Amino acid sequence: MTRLTGLFLRGSKYYMRVVLPLDHPLRAIRQSGKIVLSLNTSEYRSALVEGLNKRAQILTGDYLALNSILTPSKRIERPTEPHQSLRDLHIQWVESHSASKDSDQACLRAVKLFEKHIGYFPLSQISRKMGDEFRVWLLKQSTSSKTARDRLVWIKGLLNYASIELELIPRNPWRGIEIKARTESPRQPWNEEWLTRLLNHSIWNGGYLPKKRKAGGPAGYWLPLIALYTGARCSELCQLNTKDITQSNGIWIISISDSELEQNLKSQSSKRKVPIHRELIRLGILEYLQTIQEGSVWPELPKRTGKSGGYFSQYFSEFRTEIGAPKNMDFHSFRHLARTNLLNGGVSETIIDTLLGHSISGSIGAKVYTHTTNQILNEAINKLPIYTQKINQKI
Numbered sequence: 001m002t003r004l005t006g007l008f009l010r011g012s013k014y015y016m017r018v019v020l021p022l023d024h025p026l027r028a029i030r031q032s033g034k035i036v037l038s039l040n041t042s043e044y045r046s047a048l049v050e051g052l053n054k055r056a057q058i059l060t061g062d063y064l065a066l067n068s069i070l071t072p073s074k075r076i077e078r079p080t081e082p083h084q085s086l087r088d089l090h091i092q093w094v095e096s097h098s099a100s101k102d103s104d105q106a107c108l109r110a111v112k113l114f115e116k117h118i119g120y121f122p123l124s125q126i127s128r129k130m131g132d133e134f135r136v137w138l139l140k141q142s143t144s145s146k147t148a149r150d151r152l153v154w155i156k157g158l159l160n161y162a163s164i165e166l167e168l169i170p171r172n173p174w175r176g177i178e179i180k181a182r183t184e185s186p187r188q189p190w191n192e193e194w195l196t197r198l199l200n201h202s203i204w205n206g207g208y209l210p211k212k213r214k215a216g217g218p219a220g221y222w223l224p225l226i227a228l229y230t231g232a233r234c235s236e237l238c239q240l241n242t243k244d245i246t247q248s249n250g251i252w253i254i255s256i257s258d259s260e261l262e263q264n265l266k267s268q269s270s271k272r273k274v275p276i277h278r279e280l281i282r283l284g285i286l287e288y289l290q291t292i293q294e295g296s297v298w299p300e301l302p303k304r305t306g307k308s309g310g311y312f313s314q315y316f317s318e319f320r321t322e323i324g325a326p327k328n329m330d331f332h333s334f335r336h337l338a339r340t341n342l343l344n345g346g347v348s349e350t351i352i353d354t355l356l357g358h359s360i361s362g363s364i365g366a367k368v369y370t371h372t373t374n375q376i377l378n379e380a381i382n383k384l385p386i387y388t389q390k391i392n393q394k395i
Contacts, residue, residue, distance in 0.1 A: 007051045014039045014047035018058045057119075084122045084168075086111045089158050092166075102310075110154035113138075123162055123169050131155075131174035139179065149179040187328050189337035190228075194325055195387050198224070201323065204391050214315035216301025218288060221395055223298075223312060226285070227331060229277035229384055231338025231356050232256060234316070234331045235309035236270065239263045240297040245276075245289060251378050252276040252286065256357065262303065270357035275378035279386050288395065338384060345383035355381060 006017040018035045035058060039050045090111050094104045117137045118130050134155070138148035152174075159172040190198070202208045203221055210220035223237050230237075236256045241263070244255045254274045258265045265271055276285065292299055304310035316331045335356065342352045353359065355377060 004048055004051050004055075006055065007047060012042045014041055014044070014051070016047075016051040016054050018055050021059070024059075085120065086114060086123070086126075086155065086158055089123065089162055089166075089168075093158060093161050096165075106150070107154045107158070110151040111158070113151060114155055123159075126159070126173060128173045128177070131177040135177055135179055144181070145179060146181040149181045152177070152179050187330065187333050187336055188326070189340050190329055190333050192387070194329060195228075197323060198325070199388060199391065204388070207395060209395065210315070210319070212315055212318075213302060214311040215319075216298045216312060216315075218395060219298040219301040219312060220315070222285065222288065224316070224331070224334065225283065225388065226254075226280060227334035228337070228387065229280050230254065230274050230381070231335045231342075232274065233266070233270075233309070233335065233357075234313050236265070236357075237309070238298065238301060238303070238312050239308035242289065242292065242294050242297055245297070248374055251374050252281065253374060262308070264308065266357075267359075269353075269359045272354060272357045273374065273377070274355055275374060275381045277381050277384060279388060283388065283391060284395070341384050342380065345380075345385075347380045347383060351376065351380045 004016075006019070008015055008017065016037045016039055018037075020033050020035065022033075037054055039047045039054070041047050041050065090107055093099065093107070099107070114134055118134055121130070131152075135148075135152055138151055139145070141148065156172065156174050156177070159169070159174055162168040163170065163172045199205070203210060204225075209215075209217050212220075216223075219238070223234070226232065226237055227234070232254075239260075239262065240254070240256075241260050243260075244257065246253055246255065252275065254276060255272075256265070256274065257263065257271050289297070296303075302311050313331060320330060339352060339356060342355070
């Protein structure tokens with residue numbers, strides 16, 4: 001028969017005795033170092049299940065569970081000192097780093113998961129073992145390995161903040177604890193078959209702008225085309241300002257930057273200038289720009305705080321599903337296609353990295369001393385093949 005340490009029968013009822021670890025927060029109010037609880041059952045199997053559950057709740061320091069099993073006079077309070085818990089630390093981090101709403105919510109979600117599985121602990125008691133337990137638990141959940149990694153990274157980031165910036169703890173106990181994300185469904189570039197289906201849609205074949213608000217009117221027409229002929233990210237294109245499109249020595253240039261207040265870039269290498277492909281000029285992008293006032297290039301496109309391309313990305317995902325395109329062929333796949341086509345066109349890796357906003361690969365000389373002119377970039381971008389010959393209607 002299965003036995004559980006600490007389970008005993010008193011009269012007709014089963015009880016559970018738990019010896020507290022030396023660093024357990026309840027040691028402050030339990031001088032004996034033990035907790036004895038009634039399991040309110042006289043049936044052994046029920047007592048075994050309930051005893052295991054209570055024992056786990058106590059040993060993991062589950063704050064809410066602890067207070068639910070203690071009498072009112074014995075209940076414990078959260079520490080009132082600032083930044084003593086992950087929850088408090090999260091609030092301080094959001095305020096000091098002006099974190100976006102999305103980052104705030106993602107970080108808080110990770111903290112709640114930690115508290116749910118590991119329990120509530122002051123920062124000084126968060127151990128390396130807890131980090132490993134949290135990692136194991138995350139990998140067992142029905143989410144992607146990338147999601148599991150991101151949630152682990154959020155907690156590690158808070159611990160780094162506590163250690164390096166606030167000096168609340170001597171070091172990050174989770175340093176080196178990692179989750180390697182697998183690519184469950186790798187993106188694939190748009191192929192000619194699916195590009196043909198896409199561009200035969202009435203948006204481009206009939207001039208009917210999408211009616212969904214998240215599409216942003218003309219943005220629903222132009223953004224996929226610009227991505228096709230620049231390889232730019234969705235967020236980079238959605239945050240374009242009229243000031244970002246200029247002409248230099250006869251070459252029209254799109255400047256991808258974070259010079260405006262609401263503009264953000266993935267990294268410093270993302271800041272770049274991309275010549276406008278001749279096919280976009282033929283399709284009428286310059287004429288379109290003359291129809292809008294100074295400001296956002298997409299005045300009808302709703303902007304999501306902290307994530308410029310959030311709404312349009314949602315729209316395009318739904319649109320792609322409507323036309324039956326594969327799940328791993330999305331807006332970002334235009335970027336993959338552009339890189340593939342530039343390589344096939346004989347463009348060097350350095351020029352491709354410059355156009356797509358990647359860190360320059362290769363030697364130190366290539367990274368530091370290369371100065372690429374607009375003329376060279378213009379010649380390179382126009383090596384992208386044309387897929388829109390049949391589109392003649394301008395909006």
